[in-house]
Amino acid sequence: MSAFLVYFFSQRPLQGMLWLQQVPWQVSPLTLSSLTIIVCAIFQLKSKFWLVKGIGRIIAAPFIGVRFRDFFLGDQLCSLVLVFNDLQFTTCLVLWGAWNNDTLFSCQESDTYTRPLIAALPFVWRFLQCCRR
Numbered sequence: 001m002s003a004f005l006v007y008f009f010s011q012r013p014l015q016g017m018l019w020l021q022q023v024p025w026q027v028s029p030l031t032l033s034s035l036t037i038i039v040c041a042i043f044q045l046k047s048k049f050w051l052v053k054g055i056g057r058i059i060a061a062p063f064i065g066v067r068f069r070d071f072f073l074g075d076q077l078c079s080l081v082l083v084f085n086d087l088q089f090t091t092c093l094v095l096w097g098a099w100n101n102d103t104l105f106s107c108q109e110s111d112t113y114t115r116p117l118i119a120a121l122p123f124v125w126r127f128l129q130c131c132r133r
Contacts, residue, residue, distance in 0.1 A: 055077075057070045075126070077122035081119050
């Protein structure tokens, strides 16, 4: 919410808030990301531990027994492949300048290697779960 307000007021400054026009555009996503991390670090630690432990078990599936929780999380990760690919492209654009034409080309060029890797990992983990089962 605060990132949206900083962006909103920087586009249409009110009297006394003209200083917001001097704020770089990177501040809004950085504020949103940092607040999200802070809030996520504080609330529902038990659930986060369960998720991290489950993802660790998915990665270690060929070496340990596979439970229903591992199968369920493996299916969820396979469903999120498109989201992971979009997140990779968005991260590339934000970190290396979103409105630079040369940067857009370099992000698309890096997609040649990273997108297939990101897309294949959940399916490889799921396949290894099936082999173990």
